Amino acid sequence: xxxxxxxxxxxxxxxxxxxxxxxxxxxxxxxxxxxxxxxxxxxxxxxxxxxxxxxxxxxxxxxxxxxxxxxxxxxxxxxxxxxxxxxxxxxxxxxxxxxxxxxxxxxxxxxxxxxxxxxxxxxxxxxxxxxxxxxxxxxxxxxxxxxxxxxxxxxxxxxxxxxxxxxxxxxxxxxxxxxxxxxxxxxxxxxxxxxxxxxxxxxxxxxxxxxxxxxxxxxxxxxxxxxxxxxxxxxxxxxxxxxxxxxxxxxxxxxxxxxxxxxxxxxxxxxxxxxxxxxxxxxx
Numbered sequence: 001x002x003x004x005x006x007x008x009x010x011x012x013x014x015x016x017x018x019x020x021x022x023x024x025x026x027x028x029x030x031x032x033x034x035x036x037x038x039x040x041x042x043x044x045x046x047x048x049x050x051x052x053x054x055x056x057x058x059x060x061x062x063x064x065x066x067x068x069x070x071x072x073x074x075x076x077x078x079x080x081x082x083x084x085x086x087x088x089x090x091x092x093x094x095x096x097x098x099x100x101x102x103x104x105x106x107x108x109x110x111x112x113x114x115x116x117x118x119x120x121x122x123x124x125x126x127x128x129x130x131x132x133x134x135x136x137x138x139x140x141x142x143x144x145x146x147x148x149x150x151x152x153x154x155x156x157x158x159x160x161x162x163x164x165x166x167x168x169x170x171x172x173x174x175x176x177x178x179x180x181x182x183x184x185x186x187x188x189x190x191x192x193x194x195x196x197x198x199x200x201x202x203x204x205x206x207x208x209x210x211x212x213x214x215x216x217x218x219x220x221x222x223x224x225x226x227x228x229x230x231x232x233x234x235x236x237x238x239x240x241x242x243x244x245x246x247x248x249x250x251x252x253x254x255x256x257x258x259x260x261x262x263x264x265x266x267x268x269x270x271x272x273x274x275x276x277x278x279x280x281x282x283x284x
Contacts, residue, residue, distance in 0.1 A: 009169055011143050022091045024140040031136035032061065035129035042125045052115055056122070060107040064100035065090070071099025075233035075240055092144070096233065097134060098244050104130075120208035127214035128195040134218070135188035141181045142169060149178025149228040180228050187221035206263055215252040219245040 013023045036057055043053045072094045073080050073087055080087055108126065112119045141147035154176050157167045162179070170177045191214065199210045223245035226232055232239040 008145060008171075009143060009165070011145075020091075023143040025091055027140040027143065028137050031133035034136070035133040038129040038132070039125055042129075046121055046125055048117065048122065048125060052117060053125075055115075056108060056111045059111060060104045063103040063107045065095070065103075067103025068095035068097070068100035071096040071102070072233065075235065096241075097137075098241060101130075118207070120211065123211035124199070124205075124208060127211040128192055128199060131188050131195065131214055131218060132192040135185045135192060138181045138185035138188070142166070142179075145169060145172050146231060147181040147184070147229065148172055148231070149180040150230055151175045152178050177230075178228055180225050183228070184222065184225050187225065188218065191217040191221075206260065208259060209256055212252045212256045216249050216256075219248040219252070223249070 009023075011022055011024060012020045013026055014021050036053070039057075040050050040053050043050065069087070069090055075096075076094070086092075105123075108122055109119055111117075112122050138147065148170065154167070157170060157176055157179070160179075162182075166179060166182065167176070170179050194217070195210060195214060198204055205213070223242050226239055226241045226245065232241060234240060235243065
């Protein structure tokens with residue numbers, strides 16, 4: 001058996017003099033660029049100016065990156081407190097999707113309020129593009145040989161009919177591993193396809209519900225995939241991402257149900273008022 005170093009793909013794409021350009025960064029940047037392009041196109045459809053989306057992204061991207069790294073470092077503080085110089089080395093991996101989402105959502109809310117843009121509308125525009133970027137971004141983890149699962153067998157991976165380059169890359173530390181990066185990428189991409197296919201159906205989605213569906217879809221899948229990983233961040237004996245996934249799923253579901261009930265009640269009140277007005281006009 002060849003060792004994992006010989007089988008692994010080179011995480012460095014090319015060099016610019018002394019600067020190493022990593023595949024991880026290229027893949028993440030590709031996902032972001034595609035997400036921005038799709039968000040602008042949908043924003044135009046929804047009456048949101050291009051400049052508003054670009055300005056928002058200029059604030060949201062740095063916040064997402066900082067929060068993603070901070071989230072990871074906080075839960076790995078036992079290591080980073082003794083190696084503070086490595087905190088900024090995001091090109092080696094170690095950014096948490098949930099951290100980036102928290103940072104980005106805070107910026108979106110503040111930005112939309114400052115520009116008098118409906119927050120739920122902007123979140124609906126962004127949600128499908130974000131989950132698409134997440135699907136692409138997981139391949140950065142693949143290049144870095146991270147976000148993998150428990151030990152498995154070569155025959156199991158071959159049974160999934162995976163390309164040889166994926167199987168080879170999953171040979172890590174002397175053993176084949178579950179390709180959990182691939183499971184999450186596929187789950188996220190499927191969510192993207194569903195959201196963009198159904199989002200313009202007014203009978204299915206009210207304002208804000210595309211975003212809430214995204215939260216539920218991603219957190220549901222992430223809960224189970226996280227349980228298969230061996231590099232999870234922990235809070236005591238519990239996996240942080242699983243706790244957060246449960247909280248986000250339940251919170252989004254409750255929010256969706258409560259907002260739907262309010263919409264239904266408002267609709268019923270309008271119907272009742274309309275009937276009363278008609279009755280009064282008929283009495284006259």
